[in-house]
Amino acid sequence: MEDGITPRWLDEEQHQTWLALTVMMARLPAALDAQLQRDAQVSHFEYQVLARLSMAPERSLRMSVLAAFVEGSLPRLSQVVARLEKRGWIRRVPDPADGRFTLAILTDTGWETIVAIAPGHVNEVQRLVFDALTKAQQRQLRDIARRIVRATGVDDPCRNPSA
Template sequence: MEGQNEPRWLSPDESDAWLALSWLMFRLPGAFDAQLQRDNGISFFEYLVLAGLSMSPGRRLRMSELAQFVNGSLSRLSNVVKRLEQRGWVFREPSAENGRFVEAVLTDTGWAMVVEAAPGHVEAVRRYVFDALRPEQVAELRDIGRQVARQVAPDHGWPPSAPRNVVAD
């Protein structure tokens, strides 16, 4: 059959949207990383690990679930958690529910770092993302992000809805 192996080329609108998204995928994490490094001496990935733990019940999470939350491999997460342990912000221990699993636990010192870093990070998120959007676009962005996430990782049901009052204890 003729044309069966023909690529499904992007339309001009799709190409423009893809280029804009591609640019964001590379530039936005760098902007967040620069802000967090400058203000708190931590990377964006380290902040995501600490924030993920801060939002979890008991400020603890299985390493495998935390890796999914931060969208990183277990080996990368393990290396980062090791650095965070050296700073006294996190420790690891076997899960009380199932000792075959290891959980990362946020310490009080780690919690204090999240509390310190969160306002500047949230301001950067607001400045780079939400200040550029109309209110109705925020819901559209959420829906589009979730739809694309389901296409990329249909088995994960990710990303989750964000908990409210993350920094409030």
């Protein structure tokens, strides 16, 4: 090898697991996006932005914190938030605690929108993910996902510290 690293090739079982995982990683977001586009004319990314803000204290987060929550770059988030601002769902203001930062705030109209969208999205998540698994498999999936996220070296912003 040019870089001196000998590859650790996947065995057949690992290869099959990896293929299944990569297909799932591609198809699940696409299926969720399709449902949200069909039912609410929003993308899955836009939904995640609205949902994260709806769960934040005072429905407000710094853009940098929101970007980490939704796993998006600041430029991508800024474009999405601009679209959501045009719809009246979010507004941006300088952070009064530190004007170098910008807050994204979910408006009342945005709150009403996420409240209306959430049931259909949750039903689709139930159908695509949880209906196919036993309770034990759901716990295993959560634990496996957390281990993989930790292996990436990035803190999991979704992790509940009490869990």
